[in-house]
Amino acid sequence: MARMEVHKDHCKGCGLCIDICPVNVIEVSKEINNLGYHPAVYKGEGCTGCSLCFYACPEPDAIVVYRKD
Amino acid sequence: MAKELIKGNEAVIKGALLAGCEAYFGYPITPASEIAHAAAKYFPLAGKVFLQAESEIASIQMCYGAAGSGVRVMTASSGPGISLKLEGISYAAGSELPIVIVDIMRGGPGLGNIAPSQADYNQVVKGGGHGNYKVIVLAPNSAQEMCDFTMLAFELADKYRNPVFVLTDGFNGQMMEPVEFPEPKPINVDKTSWAAMGTAETRKNLINSIYLDPNEMEEHNKHLQEKYARMEREEVRFEEYKLEDAEIIGISFGTVSRVMYSAVDQAREKGIKVGMLRPITLFPFPKVKIRKLAEKGAIKAFVVSEMSNGQMVDDVRLAVEGRKPVKFYSRMGGVVPTVAELVEQFENAGK
Amino acid sequence: MAQVKDVLQKPSSFYDRFFRKPDRYQEDTHYCPGCGHGVLHKLIAEAIDDFGIRDRTIMISPVGCSVFVYYYFDTGNFQVAHGRAPAVATGIKRTHPDAIVISYQGDGDLAAIGGNNILQAANRGENITVFFVNNAIYGMTGGQMAPTTLIGQKTMTSPYGRKAEWEGYPMKVSELLSTLEAPAYIERVALTDGKNLMKARKAVRKAIQTQIDGKGFSLVEVLSACPSGWRMTPVDAKKWVDEVMTKTFPPGVYKDVSNEREVGSWARHLEKVPVEKYHEILGLTGTAMEVEGDMNEVPENFRNPRVLIAGFGGQGILLLGQTLAEAGMRHGWNSTWIPSYGPEMRGGTANCHVKISETPIGSPVVSEPNILITMNQPSLERFEKSLVPGGLLIYNTSMIDTKPQRSDIDILPIPATEMADEIGSLRVANMVIVGAILEKTKILQKDIVLDSLNTVVKHKKFIPMNTQAIEKGIEYVRNFKQ
Missing domain, CATH: 3.40.50.970 (Thiamin diphosphate (ThDP)-binding fold, Pyr/PP domains)
Structure with a gap:
């Protein structure tokens, strides 16, 4: 099963990953992170491992995608 | 070679x-x-x-x-x-x-x-x-x-x-x-x-x-x-030319210094005790050497000549710190001072 | 999607910690949320990882928001002046053909202040890769108008919107550079939806591969969002790129001749030459004929001669002087030669000064010659007065109608141009004069002067004719009667 992971303290909450996700499995967290943003968060299931969120994310270490587990 | x-x-x-x-x-x-x-x-x-x-x-x-x-x-x-x-x-x-x-x-x-x-x-x-x-x-x-x-x-x-x-x-x-x-x-x-x-x-x-x-x-x-x-x-570098007994010190660099060697020789034939200091490094400028010359009692004046409106002469004046007169002879626009002109400057500086 | 790994995470061509970043957040970029720079950085870092070129890569950081590219890339790094990255890249690449040199530039940097630098680097086909971030605005300096700002777009310096009639049209860099023959690969991509992101990823890789293959210049123009500069949310900014920017700047491949080029054909490796060969290359073989000259044997009038030579450009005035100076040196004496130079020697008058002396030469300028050569009328009129009393005047009667005025000098009239014409070339009149000087002054030895021709005459086939002219000059003086 593929999955994505948001390193929440490196997320600037831009929402580009949420916007690009074709299966709508990422959302905005209510939490406020270290940088002062509402980070993105994986809903927990449904990721296809397409990896678009990884490439759409401007931060080097905010998103990891495991394409196969 | x-x-x-x-x-x-x-x-x-x-x-x-x-x-x-x-x-x-x-x-x-x-x-x-x-x-x-x-x-x-x-x-x-x-x-x-x-x-x-x-x-x-x-x-x-x-x-x-x-x-x-x-x-x-x-x-x-x-x-x-x-x-x-x-x-x-x-x-x-x-x-x-x-x-x-x-x-x-x-x-x-x-x-x-x-x-x-x-x-x-x-x-x-x-x-x-x-x-x-x-x-x-x-x-x-x-x-x-x-x-x-x-x-x-x-x-x-x-x-x-x-x-x-x-x-x-x-x-x-x-x-x-x-x-x-x-x-x-x-x-x-x-x-x-x-x-x-x-x-x-x-x-x-x-x-x-x-x-x-x-x-x-x-x-x-x-x-x-x-x-x-x-x-x-x-890294201070300079060349001394007939400075030992000099009373007038010419200072120049580049082509003007070539003219000045000849001018020093000709002025000495006329009995004027001229020597020359040629800065080889313009930075670092030989300011210590010039100051020491300025402190020597025998030195009457400095004559600086440049093919400019007087740019290196500022550095000479800073080194001399008013101890001795610093005369300046300028040619500009591509005109090279002649030997005769510099000899005349040395003559005037000695008066 | 070939080449994509099983786990996608921070590429190792980024530093683990961005230790050069001065704040405490050394795992995050300095970019605003949603900024296209970060996306492009990731694509480049991933490609560097995948191609295994991290050790060879040198990234060039520009001026603008991406001034701190060197915070992030674990490669060799340069930070450079505004717009000059292509020139710096040229300097690195030409001297290090095996390095992978990546110039990263924004639109103000590349298209405005550095416009000529990118144009010329592209036109030279520098084997470098340029990533050109087009976000239609100066970001770092506070949102001013860029060459790529769209018509009607409001910026800090176009607060009422850009007007073509005032500021011109947005500059289409990819289209412009694609008109050049040298570039190998130019593509414009947009950092927008998934399809375009993957196109961008492919373009980044192709541009770097083109350099690795030594096929020449590659550039990827990247339409990129600047949410802060545009005062938009990141998602709206991305949409604006997609829906508005691409109308003016259509994505696509603008040039690709990479497949037509051989691997390494634009790599520009130079062959190493051992230093032992340098003297030979520089013509410093030291085979010239030399003698030990004795100035005491020279007639007193002409000792340590100061020669002024004047005439028309084209009469070989400068070469005449060079021959004397060269031969003087080969007698073990000091010698100087100084020309009038520049445009005036192309057609107008020419003169040169030669000094030969047993003692060091102070001023190389000859203001009071003891030997004066005048090859045409104006020279005689201008310089006759300067000759010292007892000095020698040689004048070319072929070109001078009047007689010299002075009676206190030694005068040698010589129809040098006519004599040269008899030999077969007007151009050797100068060597007729050399011969005359030789015989008249006895300063220089004939065999040394003739050997000097091997050095001063550029085309060897003319040496026999020059030699003949020197002989004629010598003969003329021998037979000359006042």
Whole structure:
């Protein structure tokens, strides 16, 4: 099963990953992170491992995608 | 030693190759173009890079790239081109890059003319570009020194990681004289600690002149000033000519110093006790030597002559600190002072 | 999607910690949320990883928001002046053909202040890769108008919207550079939806591969969002790129001749030459004929001669002087030669000064010659007065109608141009004069002067004719009667 992971303290909450996700499995967290943003968060299931969120994310270490587990 | 009758401009390039210069990036301008011509002719034969840049702005930045990646590199131009290069020279000074720059001065301001001049002194010696920087400036007055000082410039540039100028006038660039060329010099400089050469060992290195934090910028400036102070301690060079019993001291550099040797000889035939001090390094300037001369009781006056409105004379006055009169004789616009004119200056200074 | 790994995470061509970044957040970029720079950085870092070129790569940081590219890439790094990255890249690459040199530039940097630098680097076909971030605005300096700002777009310096009639049209860099022959590969991509992101990823890789293959210049123009500069949310900014920017700047491949080029054809490796060969290359072989000259044997009038030679450009004035100076040197004496130079020697008048001396020469300028050569009328009129009493005047009667005025000098009239014409070339009149000087002054030895021709005459086939002219000059003086 593929999955994505948001390193929440490196997320600037831009929402580009949420916007690009074709299966709508990422959302905005209510939490406020270290940088002062509402980070993105994986809903927990449904990721296809397409990896678009990884490439759409401007931060080097905010998103990891495991394409196969 | 191989001897050849050769133009100063061409001797620069032969010296550069013998000093291990790997690349020349230039742009045509009279009266410096023979330097580029010679580089274009010889560098490819020796497996070195010659490239004509799109502008003086670009040529100095190409030097920045080559120097930052660890090779000996040079460019040359005349006043109008040096004005354009100043952008890159400031960056190179900030990033501490060894680049050799030759300026064959011509008449100005503006397009001026192509006749010999010394009016780039302030632009080259006093900075010209932005920021608190200094460059070592060597002032040859013969074709032999055009070769020798170019070779020395590469040594000093590497020693201090700093741009070094060879500053002279159109006459010295265009003049042919016998030059004895030495054997190629082996280079024993390891730049792997700072240059970015595209290798694993140098991957960690950054060539950079930006320090956003004012305190860090000040630290960097202090480091540079210490380096310049070391140059002032270790690199002052000058030539003394008949100074022993002199009462009048002539001071000049480049082509004017050639005229002044003859003027000193002729004035001495007339019984005037004249000697001459020729600064070879314009920065660091031989200010200690001049101050000591000014302190000598026998010295009556200094006579400075330049092909400019009086630029080096400011440095002489700062060194003399009012102890003795400093007279100045100026020719401008490409006019070279004659021997007779300088003899007259010496005569007047003695009165 | 070939080449994509099983786990996608921070590429190792980024530093683990961005230790040069001055704040405490050394794992995050300095870019604003939603900024296209970060996306492009990731694509480049991933490609550097995948191609295994990290050790060879040198990244060039420009001026603008991406001034701190060197915070992030664990490669060799340069930070350079505004717009000059292509010139710096040229300097690095030409001297290090094996390095992978990547110039990263914004639109103000590349298209405005550095416009000529990118144009010329592209035209030279520098084997470098340029990533050109087009976000239609100056970001770092506070949102001013860029060459790529769209018509009607409001910025800090076009607060009422860009007008073509005032500021011109947005500059289409990819289209412009594609008209050049040298570039290998130019593509414009947009950092927008998934399809375009993957196109961008492919373009980044192709541009770097083109350099690795030594096929020449590659550039990828990247349409990239600047949410802060545009005062938009990141998602709206991305949409604006997609819906508005691409109308003016259509994505696509603008040039690709990479497949037509051989691997290494634009790599520009130079052959190493051993230093032992330098003297030979520089013509410093030291085979010239030399003698030990004795100035005491020279007639007193002509000792340590100061020669002024003047005439038309094209009369070989400079070469005449060079021959004397060269031969003087070969007698073991000091010698100087100094020309009038520049445009005036192309057509107008020319003169040169030669000094030969057993003692070091101070001023190389001859203001009071003891030997004056005038090859045309104006020279005689201008310089006759300067000759010292007892000095020698040689004047070319072929070109001078009047007689010299002075009676206190030694005068040698000689129809040098006509004599040269008899030999077969007007151009050797100068050597007729050399012969005359030889015979008249006895300063220089004939065999040394003739051997000097091997050095000063550029085309060897003309040496016999020059030699003949010297002989004629000698003969003329021998037979000359006042």
